[in-house]
Amino acid sequence: MACAAPLAALVLGLLPLPGSADPFPAVIDHRYGTTTVPAKPTRIVSLSFIGHDFLLALGERPYALRKWYGSDPYGVWPWGHDALGEAQPVVMRGEIDIERIAAMEPDLIAAQWSGITAQQYALLSQIAPTLPPRAEDGDYGTPWQQMLLRLGTATGKRTTAEAIVTRIEGRFAELRASHPEWQGASAMMAWAGHTRAYTRADIRGQFLTALGFSVPDAPGGPNALNRFYVEFPAEDPSAMDVDALIWLDTGRNVEKLARMPLRHTTRAYREGREIYADKLLSAALSHSSPLSLDYALDQLVPLLEAAADGDPATVVSSTANAGLLAKGGS
Template structure:
């Protein structure tokens, strides 16, 4: 396992170094999206990233955005540990909160990207007057685009399409290797749940899509709750079936362990009794939620061993992250 992790770290380092010396591909390019299309005439030099996770993707391509939109956390420039090396000496402007049209106009960017931004049609109408603007794709909605599709768009827009495709192929190859090594995961159920409100991320969300790439499927009962195409579904505390999966992943910002331990019906769940719960703290929850070419390796390195422990169905097998957090059930004799 250590040799395998070292190999993936080396591959990631090579993929980060390659874009620095790479030449841009041909322009102009046209990218269609839910509000129209963006025509990028030449390689952009001053990119404003409005996507909450989009700067991760740009950094993986060797592009430091002129400005980025911070999601959460306290890391420098809103860039999490897995992407700090790619940021290097970059000092992007950090934007917070809602999209500020005047602030962006003052930057005079030559490209605005916002695939995971919640950009409205009104926002787009104003932003597109400032610079070519890439809004979310119609097919995926505001927050439903798969990571590989978002990366392809940014590769095309920045003149680094071949680099993006190589990175996608490498990561998809790693997912394929993990699937092949874990036949028992194929078709098993999994669900990622926010521990602060027992809200489950569906198969249309980037976290659910991540688990699908490992071979898992969404619990059927989860599909029956709320809208079919919803990304996030609140689960009443008196209902457990939608999240009682073969692998139940609790994500947290480090403040909800007490709430998990006091959930009234959690002890009745098979996932609880058989030790199938995985607790992810701040950094791991963020890595899974970013699902970028930089964070995916970080996530897989830590999550795969946890899944292996959780999926054996033996409550005596310790899931280390759950043990450290203090949410493990008592082992039944």
């Protein structure tokens, strides 16, 4: 008992004071070893296809970012426009250009959800502290909470990151509590016109499990880290007969989905359990970032309620608006 007070004081001394910046140097473990960020970074290069959303959520505007897709010149979707403000980040596309990154003289390279290899990490880490995914995650499977918390640590915004995680996780918890019928029900997200569905090793699958749904594992089971999707045979789409089937799209594949072979044979089609996600909702789900999740929940929850209510007569509005209802549906 005599050592209790000194021990408590020591523990408290390791914790940041309320409102204070997290201490530097920041040390973060990852799949390729350990990264040390010696001081608060001010020139961040984001190689992650979605990482700029996470930085913007923390109030950090990246010096350069890697554009994924979309019409915005900076690759930032509407939910990130306010946070980006008047900033004009350097835009990178396609493969990672080591020499170009070196010329930018960054003091942090954010590389979660980037697909960087061990060889690329070895080169990038000579330029600046580089943050790849965790050892236990696939290239594109780090949960959004961990992505944010790790970036929070690297940028001195850990307290801010924790507050954001608490708020958004609270919203998911409220939705689970108010929809007990979703607990254990099956759901999946697939790309419009394809028999490819995202697994629990992907952030889109994790979105559904956070609401209580069951989603498919990759071949090899839940520990097949880099198999973030599963391909079902086109001649047998019965595996896609789930309680809620969400078709993601860029807005260009409605006709392809309508003509998809054997789709009409599935119960998901016949019983009105399909959800068509338009371009903006699909992007929000595909980013699953602290900035896009609120929009995704606002838009998708009413559609899930209609699709998974067990009543084939209930019309899913987005599917109806896209002209994808089963014949006889209204």
